[in-house]
Amino acid sequence: MHVRTAKDIGTFIRDQRKRQKLDQATLASLIGVNRRWVMEVERGKPRAEIGLVLKALEALGLDLSIDRREMPGSTRDALDIVDIDAIVRNAKGPAT
Known part of the structure:
Protein backbone atom coordinates (compact mmCIF):
# COMPACT_ATOMS: atom_id res chain seq x y z
CA MET A 1 0.00 0.00 0.00
CA HIS A 2 1.24 3.45 -0.84
CA VAL A 3 0.74 5.95 1.95
CA ARG A 43 -9.97 9.81 10.38
CA GLY A 44 -6.58 11.07 9.20
CA LYS A 45 -5.54 13.53 11.89
CA PRO A 46 -2.53 15.22 10.24
CA ARG A 47 -0.79 16.17 13.49
CA ALA A 48 -0.81 12.75 15.13
CA GLU A 49 2.41 12.02 16.99
CA ILE A 50 4.54 9.75 14.81
CA GLY A 51 5.76 7.74 17.81
CA LEU A 52 2.20 6.83 18.71
CA VAL A 53 1.34 5.99 15.09
CA LEU A 54 4.33 3.61 15.08
CA LYS A 55 3.08 2.08 18.35
CA ALA A 56 -0.33 1.56 16.72
CA LEU A 57 1.29 -0.23 13.79
CA GLU A 58 3.35 -2.35 16.18
CA ALA A 59 0.27 -3.22 18.24
CA LEU A 60 -1.36 -4.45 15.03
CA GLY A 61 1.70 -6.56 14.17
CA LEU A 62 2.65 -4.35 11.22
CA ASP A 63 5.98 -3.01 10.00
CA LEU A 64 6.54 0.28 8.25
CA SER A 65 8.72 0.21 5.15
CA ILE A 66 9.86 3.30 3.28
CA ASP A 67 10.90 3.05 -0.35
CA ARG A 68 12.40 5.72 -2.53
CA ARG A 69 10.32 6.42 -5.61
CA GLU A 70 11.50 7.87 -8.86
CA MET A 71 10.72 11.53 -9.26
CA PRO A 72 9.91 12.92 -12.71
CA GLY A 73 13.10 14.29 -14.25
CA SER A 74 15.25 12.56 -11.63
CA THR A 75 18.84 11.78 -12.57
CA ARG A 76 19.46 9.60 -9.53
CA ASP A 77 22.23 7.07 -10.01
CA ALA A 78 23.18 3.88 -8.19
CA LEU A 79 25.30 5.81 -5.67
CA ASP A 80 22.14 7.39 -4.22
CA ILE A 81 20.68 4.01 -3.19
CA VAL A 82 21.36 3.04 0.42
CA ASP A 83 21.46 -0.65 1.34
CA ILE A 84 20.87 -0.65 5.11
CA ASP A 85 21.39 -4.43 5.30
CA ALA A 86 24.88 -4.06 3.80
CA ILE A 87 25.71 -1.29 6.26
CA VAL A 88 24.68 -3.48 9.20
CA ARG A 89 26.65 -6.47 7.85
CA ASN A 90 29.75 -4.31 7.40
CA ALA A 91 29.40 -2.87 10.89
CA LYS A 92 29.28 -6.36 12.39
CA GLY A 93 32.48 -7.34 10.60
CA PRO A 94 33.36 -10.67 9.03
CA ALA A 95 31.35 -13.72 10.05
CA THR A 96 33.31 -16.17 12.16
Whole structure:
Protein backbone atom coordinates (compact mmCIF):
# COMPACT_ATOMS: atom_id res chain seq x y z
CA MET A 1 0.00 0.00 0.00
CA HIS A 2 1.24 3.45 -0.84
CA VAL A 3 0.74 5.95 1.95
CA ARG A 4 0.89 9.57 0.95
CA THR A 5 -1.39 11.28 3.46
CA ALA A 6 -2.40 11.03 7.10
CA LYS A 7 -5.81 9.87 5.88
CA ASP A 8 -4.17 6.99 3.99
CA ILE A 9 -2.39 5.71 7.09
CA GLY A 10 -5.52 6.21 9.20
CA THR A 11 -7.57 4.19 6.73
CA PHE A 12 -4.93 1.44 6.78
CA ILE A 13 -4.88 1.34 10.61
CA ARG A 14 -8.69 1.16 10.74
CA ASP A 15 -8.78 -1.61 8.13
CA GLN A 16 -6.16 -3.68 9.94
CA ARG A 17 -7.85 -3.14 13.32
CA LYS A 18 -11.16 -4.37 11.94
CA ARG A 19 -9.53 -7.36 10.22
CA GLN A 20 -8.10 -8.35 13.59
CA LYS A 21 -11.54 -7.89 15.18
CA LEU A 22 -10.30 -5.25 17.62
CA ASP A 23 -12.46 -2.37 18.72
CA GLN A 24 -11.03 1.13 19.08
CA ALA A 25 -10.91 0.92 22.88
CA THR A 26 -8.86 -2.29 22.77
CA LEU A 27 -6.37 -0.84 20.29
CA ALA A 28 -6.14 2.32 22.38
CA SER A 29 -5.33 0.21 25.44
CA LEU A 30 -2.58 -1.63 23.56
CA ILE A 31 -1.02 1.66 22.47
CA GLY A 32 -1.48 3.47 25.79
CA VAL A 33 -3.79 6.18 24.48
CA ASN A 34 -7.49 6.91 24.76
CA ARG A 35 -10.14 5.84 22.27
CA ARG A 36 -10.50 9.39 20.98
CA TRP A 37 -6.88 9.33 19.77
CA VAL A 38 -7.57 6.16 17.76
CA MET A 39 -10.72 7.73 16.30
CA GLU A 40 -8.81 10.85 15.24
CA VAL A 41 -5.93 8.90 13.67
CA GLU A 42 -8.33 6.66 11.77
CA ARG A 43 -9.97 9.81 10.38
CA GLY A 44 -6.58 11.07 9.20
CA LYS A 45 -5.54 13.53 11.89
CA PRO A 46 -2.53 15.22 10.24
CA ARG A 47 -0.79 16.17 13.49
CA ALA A 48 -0.81 12.75 15.13
CA GLU A 49 2.41 12.02 16.99
CA ILE A 50 4.54 9.75 14.81
CA GLY A 51 5.76 7.74 17.81
CA LEU A 52 2.20 6.83 18.71
CA VAL A 53 1.34 5.99 15.09
CA LEU A 54 4.33 3.61 15.08
CA LYS A 55 3.08 2.08 18.35
CA ALA A 56 -0.33 1.56 16.72
CA LEU A 57 1.29 -0.23 13.79
CA GLU A 58 3.35 -2.35 16.18
CA ALA A 59 0.27 -3.22 18.24
CA LEU A 60 -1.36 -4.45 15.03
CA GLY A 61 1.70 -6.56 14.17
CA LEU A 62 2.65 -4.35 11.22
CA ASP A 63 5.98 -3.01 10.00
CA LEU A 64 6.54 0.28 8.25
CA SER A 65 8.72 0.21 5.15
CA ILE A 66 9.86 3.30 3.28
CA ASP A 67 10.90 3.05 -0.35
CA ARG A 68 12.40 5.72 -2.53
CA ARG A 69 10.32 6.42 -5.61
CA GLU A 70 11.50 7.87 -8.86
CA MET A 71 10.72 11.53 -9.26
CA PRO A 72 9.91 12.92 -12.71
CA GLY A 73 13.10 14.29 -14.25
CA SER A 74 15.25 12.56 -11.63
CA THR A 75 18.84 11.78 -12.57
CA ARG A 76 19.46 9.60 -9.53
CA ASP A 77 22.23 7.07 -10.01
CA ALA A 78 23.18 3.88 -8.19
CA LEU A 79 25.30 5.81 -5.67
CA ASP A 80 22.14 7.39 -4.22
CA ILE A 81 20.68 4.01 -3.19
CA VAL A 82 21.36 3.04 0.42
CA ASP A 83 21.46 -0.65 1.34
CA ILE A 84 20.87 -0.65 5.11
CA ASP A 85 21.39 -4.43 5.30
CA ALA A 86 24.88 -4.06 3.80
CA ILE A 87 25.71 -1.29 6.26
CA VAL A 88 24.68 -3.48 9.20
CA ARG A 89 26.65 -6.47 7.85
CA ASN A 90 29.75 -4.31 7.40
CA ALA A 91 29.40 -2.87 10.89
CA LYS A 92 29.28 -6.36 12.39
CA GLY A 93 32.48 -7.34 10.60
CA PRO A 94 33.36 -10.67 9.03
CA ALA A 95 31.35 -13.72 10.05
CA THR A 96 33.31 -16.17 12.16
